[in-house]
Amino acid sequence: MLEINDLSVSYGAIRAVRGVSFSVGKGELVSLLGANGAGKSSTIKCIAGALKAAGGSIALEGKDITTANPEQVIRAGLATVPETRDVFPDLTVAENLMLGAYIHRRDQAGNRQNLEKLHTLFPRLAERSNQPAGTLSGGEQQMLVIARALMARPRVLLLDEPSLGLAPAIVERIFEMIETLKKSGLTILLVEQNVNQALSVADRAYVMRLGAIATSGTAEEIRATSDLSAHYLGG
């Protein structure tokens, strides 16, 4: 479904990602773990088309998207929720969601249906429809960006640290929701520092360290080596 091959990302002289290869199969939930600065977000941004690859290739459903720009990547069926939780703060919740469906703007009936489904998944967003997104709490904003990404009806979803800075109860809810999405057949790449939570929902995981893949395996295998990983994962 998603194939990353020998991917490198540089910021000027800084090489943040150095020849990373991994894959996410159809319907799979793969977690990308690693300490601060390991290069996870850089990898995500590069797949999303927001950063240029310095080398290597990215393929989505067999189609090369290495040099695609962000608007082409979403049209190809891959949606991204960046770690910066980028709601459009002065637009209302409803407007944010509407923009999520930008690529389907000719299919209003389909969008309404999808929105209804998302409103049952995130009832809070339905209540806050006409409120500026900037006034939502951190947890609600996270729900909004995920729902907004889903409005594009992607086949692959990249989630960059959805639990970042949220209270444990909300984190719990977010992970339940991720499981629901996985059950619906969505292919997910989940970046997390919350290792235990991530491994509890993931099929497989890759651990990044200093811009490269240090370890990979099934969730159980990674968990078994967690003594080792605890050092650089911070738990």
Place this chain on the structure above:
Amino acid sequence: MAFAIQFVIDVLSLGGAYALMALGLVIIYGILRLVNFAYGELIMVAGYTMFLTSGSGLPWIIMAVLAVGMAIVFGIITDYVAFRPVRAKSVTAVLITSFAFSNLLQNAALLFISPRPRNVPLPDIFSQTVSIGGAITPVRNLITIAASIVLLAAVAFLMRRTTLGIAMRAAATNFTMARMLGVPANLIISSAFALSGFLAGVVGILWIGRIGTVVPGVGLEPLLVAFIATVIGGMRSLPGAVVGGFLLALIDTTLNYTLSQDLLKFRDAFTFSLVILILLWRPEGLIKGPASGQRT
């Protein structure tokens, strides 16, 4: 009473024109964080289009539509010539290219038309006056007020109710995120330049309608006015640009009414002093732009 009516009409008509000018500038700035220094030349283009079509025998309204159309076309050309090639590279480069394009257009007008003022056709109604509650006022002031109300409402509708407008507002706060949702960068930027050109075209006709002639440097004052109004109002806020435009008009008109003849020469010095005071009080302008979607 007549005096008060006169004053209000003067403020509103000048303010309407200033607000439209400022809006045209801030629409580009909001999205690209870059000032389009060739903005004033869009007004010049509208003026010369009127001059060049004046012998054609077309009805005036058609000439006006053509003038606005040319301002839109040149707005989009500004993007392709001055912005797009260097946009991603450096801010300084764009400042220079937009200055250069502004100069190029002015020099083309000097060379191919004339450095001297050229008459612009205006319908008779522009030079008529009416009396409202004892105040004698030019009809063109009322036209300016009406046009700015209609255009401000239209822009508000576009930005709040249409997908394109909402996408433009989204792109103004977080361009990359908007692109990640599939909003094409080039469409948004071209639309912003087209809208900016449209506003410049309409304002150009109203502005030039005050003097009746066009010269190559006609765009300088509108650019300056638009720039000051956006700085007062807040560089990143569309309502801010409108508020800034009306406030600047209020300051200018008040000074016009109160300063003695010898002091009126220094009106701009007084205006700028007030602007500096406003900025000392509110360095970011009166209305803060939308917060840029930061991590919570």
